[in-house]
Amino acid sequence: EQINKGKYDHYMQKEIHEQPDSLTTTMRGRLIRGDSRKMKTVLLGGLKDHLKTIRRSRRIVFIGCGTSYNAALASRPILEELSGIPVSMEIASDLWDRQGPIYREDTAVFVSQSGETADTLLALDYARENGALCVGITNTVGSSIARKTHCGVHINAGAEIGVASTKAYTSQIVVMVMLALAIGSDTISSQKKREDIIDGLLDLPYKVKEVLKLDDEMKDLAQLLIDEQSLLVFGRGYNYATALEGALKVKEVSLMHSEGILAGEMKHGPLALVDENLPIVVIATRDACFSKQQSVIQQLHARKGRLIVMCSKGDAASVSSSGSCRVIEVPQVEDCLQPVINIVPLQLLAYHLTVLRGHNVDQPRNLAKSVTTQ
Numbered sequence: 021e022q023i024n025k026g027k028y029d030h031y032m033q034k035e036i037h038e039q040p041d042s043l044t045t046t047m048r049g050r051l052i053r054g055d056s057r058k059m060k061t062v063l064l065g066g067l068k069d070h071l072k073t074i075r076r077s078r079r080i081v082f083i084g085c086g087t088s089y090n091a092a093l094a095s096r097p098i099l100e101e102l103s104g105i106p107v108s109m110e111i112a113s114d115l116w117d118r119q120g121p122i123y124r125e126d127t128a129v130f131v132s133q134s135g136e137t138a139d140t141l142l143a144l145d146y147a148r149e150n151g152a153l154c155v156g157i158t159n160t161v162g163s164s165i166a167r168k169t170h171c172g173v174h175i176n177a178g179a180e181i182g183v184a185s186t187k188a189y190t191s192q193i194v195v196m197v198m199l200a201l202a203i204g205s206d207t208i209s210s211q212k213k214r215e216d217i218i219d220g221l222l223d224l225p226y227k228v229k230e231v232l233k234l235d236d237e238m239k240d241l242a243q244l245l246i247d248e249q250s251l252l253v254f255g256r257g258y259n260y261a262t263a264l265e266g267a268l269k270v271k272e273v274s275l276m277h278s279e280g281i282l283a284g285e286m287k288h289g290p291l292a293l294v295d296e297n298l299p300i301v302v303i304a305t306r307d308a309c310f311s312k313q314q315s316v317i318q319q320l321h322a323r324k325g326r327l328i329v330m331c332s333k334g335d336a337a338s339v340s341s342s343g344s345c346r347v348i349e350v351p352q353v354e355d356c357l358q359p360v361i362n363i364v365p366l367q368l369l370a371y372h373l374t375v376l377r378g379h380n381v382d383q384p385r386n387l388a389k390s391v392t393t394q
């Protein structure tokens with residue numbers, strides 16, 4: 021039943037709309053709400069014997085490819101904040117190319133939907149040889165990465181068929197936020213923050229349901245962009261990953277060139293591209309980076325940029341005060357969960373662009389769901 025398209029035309033479309041349910045399954049049995057006496061906590065069974073070792077590690081290294089790498093990047097800030105441990109990011113093939121340093125005191129976290137990606141597996145063998153504690157985050161029970169890591173967490177998002185990863189991405193982020201909560205759970209000073217995040221997680225499927233209502237709006241936007249050559253996506257902080265992942269979705273399925281850009285780097289090159297023709301999505305939802313993104317919007321407006329701004333509900337007037345732009349309003353959630361909300365309109369945009377441009381949604385040319393060769 022799970023691999024049936026049901027009422028949908030494509031698996032990608034089905035998997036996008038399934039996210040309220042897949043997120044619920046990912047969290048099932050793992051969040052303990054607690055009563056007035058008992059604190060809210062996270063239970064990740066696959067890690068419980070290793071949490072002490074992880075907390076003592078000198079560094080946490082996230083390793084993955086494609087969408088899985090982006091999900092890890094989205095979770096990095098909260099892991100750093102709640103654990104106090106430095107977190108570094110490695111694209112699996114690049115770690116292997118460089119034979120980058122991995123130490124016994126490291127915790128290496130391997131993120132992979134399929135659990136079979138050759139580059140990630142090579143990096144895993146390498147990290148094991150170097151003595152790191154290896155943690156797997158996969159969607160496939162019994163996969164090579166699940167078997168070869170010392171411990172791990174299944175994301176339980178259900179089978180994902182569309183080559184472009186959608187529901188696995190949001191479930192991976194949720195698992196990594198739960199990982200951050202679990203690692204940080206012995207710190208009293210962040211107890212309130214952790215409880216707020218747990219409340220936010222429990223509410224998240226409802227918020228995703230709400231953001232999915234933007235489907236028609238994103239179809240209209242796709243219609244408007246159908247003949248464009250290129251689309252830039254600017255994000256920063258928690259939503260740098262959203263910029264990369266949104267651009268990856270657009271390019272892999274709709275075959276339109278798209279680039280995710282760290283907004284802080286705008287003045288170091290990308291600004292040269294800005295004119296009245298090139299469409300630019302700016303992610304400016306409410307978080308610690310909001311005022312910086314407002315100033316990015318002003319700078320882009322000053323150069324007559326053609327902007328599509330994603331902002332929190334109620335902020336449309338303030339983000340368009342410096343010039344006209346199209347606005348996508350999304351519900352506001354806890355900072356570290358906002359990437360789960362913000363990617364949804366971009367998944368919908370990529371989907372509709374692909375259908376309107378007449379390309380294969382579920383099997384984009386030249387790509388494979390799982391790349392098992394180097």
Ligand code: G6P
Nearest residue numbers: 086087088132133134137185388
């Ligand atoms: C391929 C797929 C991507 C995926 C990447 C990593 O390139 O087309 O959608 O993100 O592999 O796959 P993994 O299964 O390791 O998450």
